[in-house]
Amino acid sequence: MSSKGFQDYYPDELSHCFGCGSKNPAGHHLKSYWDGDETVARFTPDAAHTAIPGYVYGGLIASLIDCHGTGTAFAVACRAQGRAMSEDPPLRFVTASLKVDYLAPTPMGTELVLRGRPTEIKDRKVIVEISLQAGDVLCARGTVIAVKMPENMLPG
Amino acid sequence: MSSKGFQDYYPDELSHCFGCGSKNPAGHHLKSYWDGDETVARFTPDAAHTAIPGYVYGGLIASLIDCHGTGTAFAVACRAQGRAMSEDPPLRFVTASLKVDYLAPTPMGTELVLRGRPTEIKDRKVIVEISLQAGDVLCARGTVIAVKMPENMLPG
Numbered sequence: 546m547s548s549k550g551f552q553d554y555y556p557d558e559l560s561h562c563f564g565c566g567s568k569n570p571a572g573h574h575l576k577s578y579w580d581g582d583e584t585v586a587r588f589t590p591d592a593a594h595t596a597i598p599g600y601v602y603g604g605l606i607a608s609l610i611d612c613h614g615t616g617t618a619f620a621v622a623c624r625a626q627g628r629a630m631s632e633d634p635p636l637r638f639v640t641a642s643l644k645v646d647y648l649a650p651t652p653m654g655t656e657l658v659l660r661g662r663p664t665e666i667k668d669r670k671v672i673v674e675i676s677l678q679a680g681d682v683l684c685a686r687g688t689v690i691a692v693k694m695p696e697n698m699l700p701g
Numbered sequence: 702m703s704s705k706g707f708q709d710y711y712p713d714e715l716s717h718c719f720g721c722g723s724k725n726p727a728g729h730h731l732k733s734y735w736d737g738d739e740t741v742a743r744f745t746p747d748a749a750h751t752a753i754p755g756y757v758y759g760g761l762i763a764s765l766i767d768c769h770g771t772g773t774a775f776a777v778a779c780r781a782q783g784r785a786m787s788e789d790p791p792l793r794f795v796t797a798s799l800k801v802d803y804l805a806p807t808p809m810g811t812e813l814v815l816r817g818r819p820t821e822i823k824d825r826k827v828i829v830e831i832s833l834q835a836g837d838v839l840c841a842r843g844t845v846i847a848v849k850m851p852e853n854m855l856p857g
């Protein structure tokens with residue numbers, strides 16, 4: 546596992562995402578890594594990210610799955626195309642569809658571990674299945690349909 | 702449209718949600734209201750909630766849809782059962798499944814309007830379809846499957 550996450554290869558102008566952008570001082574700074582054929586990200590929610598006291602807010606869980614999904618899509622596409630993650634022009638995926646099944650209440654005070662696996666890899670679309678665990682408990686499963694970012698979203 | 706949102710009827714011990722809890726000082730404080738047979742909520746993202754510069758982060762959109770969905774489920778269940786929203790014991794719904802389709806990039810600097818409609822109403826489960834618009838642009842559609850909160854999630 547490298548210390549540089551997938552998101553650290555995003556160019557600066559595409560690194561402002563609240564969930565995973567290194568240039569967003571207020572954000573979550575989620576970082577995703579390869580772990581064999583899977584991808585992994587870890588995040589410990591802070592006390593504000595509450596749903597019912599003692600449990601993590603579902604919107605945060607959706608956010609983490611979303612950002613780990615688009616980050617995984619980027620890494621998977623690079624690997625499939627034999628290109629380095631640092632190569633220009635930047636390859637950046639956005640979410641077309643996100644589905645999250647909340648399987649068990651997610652406890653506060655525990656590091657959450659997200660694991661991703663691609664289930665479909667095309668040039669412009671990657672589908673990623675993601676699990677989110679707190680310790681041994683599988684708390685959520687997600688599916689992210691990630692598509693190549695439209696060029697008109699690139700900052701002028 | 703009343704000035705008291707559905708979420709203002711949640712009892713204090715269930716009002717800490719980051720997305721919609723009145724008792725979470727750091728949170729979004731989303732409020733949902735009846736508007737005829739639909740429910741509506743409005744939210745203007747702040748600059749930190751960025752995805753790509755100029756566009757709103759998908760995790761926030763998922764969060765808003767999630768909280769408007771569970772709030773709508775609560776209001777719909779109360780209306781279906783002919784009970785007041787303030788009635789004890791509290792009726793509180795949590796999300797079993799959330800799906801969001803991102804149809805168009807969501808621009809920053811515009812009030813987002815969420816509209817919800819129930820498509821299934823059962824005692825323990827309500828399904829809500831939600832649209833999210835920025836001005837005239839339909840940016841996202843979501844489906845929230847909300848279930849009655851398990852009693853073991855009630856704060857002791």
